Amino acid sequence: MKITFQINGTAQTVETDENTPLLWVIRDLLDLKGTKFGCGKAACGACTIHVNGEAVRSCSYAANLAAGQNITTIEGLAVGDELHPVQQAWLEEIVPQCGYCQPGFMMATAALLEKIPNPTDDDIDANIVNVCRCATYYRMRKAIHRAAAIKSVNQ
Numbered sequence: 001m002k003i004t005f006q007i008n009g010t011a012q013t014v015e016t017d018e019n020t021p022l023l024w025v026i027r028d029l030l031d032l033k034g035t036k037f038g039c040g041k042a043a044c045g046a047c048t049i050h051v052n053g054e055a056v057r058s059c060s061y062a063a064n065l066a067a068g069q070n071i072t073t074i075e076g077l078a079v080g081d082e083l084h085p086v087q088q089a090w091l092e093e094i095v096p097q098c099g100y101c102q103p104g105f106m107m108a109t110a111a112l113l114e115k116i117p118n119p120t121d122d123d124i125d126a127n128i129v130n131v132c133r134c135a136t137y138y139r140m141r142k143a144i145h146r147a148a149a150i151k152s153v154n155q
């Protein structure tokens with residue numbers, strides 16, 4: 001099946017089985033390796049992307065659902081050379097340890113900040129439910145608050 005969609009601002013058409021998880025289209029067909037495979041059951045969040053601005057676990061999102069949609073991966077979060085506020089905050093707060101899960105956390109955080117520009121700790125706990133095996137949650141919480149501050153200054 002041919003599927004056409006926008007990814008990181010570029011129109012793409014791919015040929016794949018309609019039930020192939022979008023994660024594998026992104027990684028294997030489009031060679032965008034920032035989106036990670038974690039669990040394959042939409043539980044860990046390593047594969048989080050945006051579909052029309054909403055955080056989606058791409059390992060359980062069938063490719064055919066992407067038809068006509070606007071997809072953003074971690075590679076498309078920055079605008080040119082300018083980092084997204086979430087990426088900037090992640091650097092400033094030195095969040096990553098191993099880093100494997102971080103693209104998913106950053107994508108989930110970017111979606112959260114669009115809905116709740118100044119999240120409380122309770123908002124973060126309720127909305128950022130990805131899993132980090134290195135347990136960098138404290139640094140991520142600081143980075144989420146920092147990203148909210150950077151974003152508010154940039155607007």
